[in-house]
Amino acid sequence: MSNIANHIAIIMDGNGRWAQQHGLKRSKGHERGAEVVREITIFCSNHPDVKYLTLYAFSTENWKRPKLEVDFLMKLLERYLRRELPVYLENNTKFETIGDLSRFSKSLQKLIAEIKEKTAHCNGLVQNLALNYGSKDEIVRAANAVVSSNKTLTIESLEEHLDCNCDVDLLIRTGGDHRLSNYVLWQSAYAELFFTETLWPDFTKENLQNIIDKFTKIERRFGGLK
Numbered sequence: 229m230s231n232i233a234n235h236i237a238i239i240m241d242g243n244g245r246w247a248q249q250h251g252l253k254r255s256k257g258h259e260r261g262a263e264v265v266r267e268i269t270i271f272c273s274n275h276p277d278v279k280y281l282t283l284y285a286f287s288t289e290n291w292k293r294p295k296l297e298v299d300f301l302m303k304l305l306e307r308y309l310r311r312e313l314p315v316y317l318e319n320n321t322k323f324e325t326i327g328d329l330s331r332f333s334k335s336l337q338k339l340i341a342e343i344k345e346k347t348a349h350c351n352g353l354v355q356n357l358a359l360n361y362g363s364k365d366e367i368v369r370a371a372n373a374v375v376s377s378n379k380t381l382t383i384e385s386l387e388e389h390l391d392c393n394c395d396v397d398l399l400i401r402t403g404g405d406h407r408l409s410n411y412v413l414w415q416s417a418y419a420e421l422f423f424t425e426t427l428w429p430d431f432t433k434e435n436l437q438n439i440i441d442k443f444t445k446i447e448r449r450f451g452g453l454k
């Protein structure tokens with residue numbers, strides 16, 4: 229029986245290197261990367277198996293980047309959300325986020341809330357953008373929430389308070405590096421991992437389908453025997 233890629237998580241790496249290779253500013257790589265986000269989201273929204281697409285957009289560590297680049301990424305995120313709302317609605321895609329949004333500007337937080345509200349009725353693909361997200365931070369916040377609720381800390385009670393409590397089936401990293409970079413560590417306990425040299429701005433729906441095809445043929449035992 230073929231595996232089903234119900235939840236795909238992607239570390240979208242390589243925007244800066246793509247821009248450098250093309251003699252462009254890093255900002256142009258991020259802009260092209262945002263276009264690929266749209267292309268991959270539309271593809272997944274029409275894929276019969278994919279129900280959740282979680283994308284690593286901005287990590288808790290990305291604040292360490294130069295202020296000029298961080299400011300640009302915040303403006304790009306705002307522009308992306310305003311532009312993509314019709315795309316979400318047209319493709320029956322529900323927009324959600326994971327991560328701690330409290331560090332973002334009030335205006336950006338308000339915009340994120342508005343896009344969530346306007347797509348709440350969509351019952352097709354769920355696109356999760358990981359924003360100011362780090363898996364260690366997520367787990368600590370979830371554990372503190374369990375303790376604050378006076379519940380016993382268990383796997384089940386912790387999962388109830390995670391930003392995302394849907395297990396990842398397939399985790400992909402573009403850009404050639406072979407590490408998880410503090411991304412959905414809990415949810416990826418039994419995920420199949422795929423690493424590709426392709427930089428994110430060059431990543432296509434055909435690349436994704438090829439990976440999904442390989443994923444369907446893997447024997448997944450989850451610690452047991454088959």
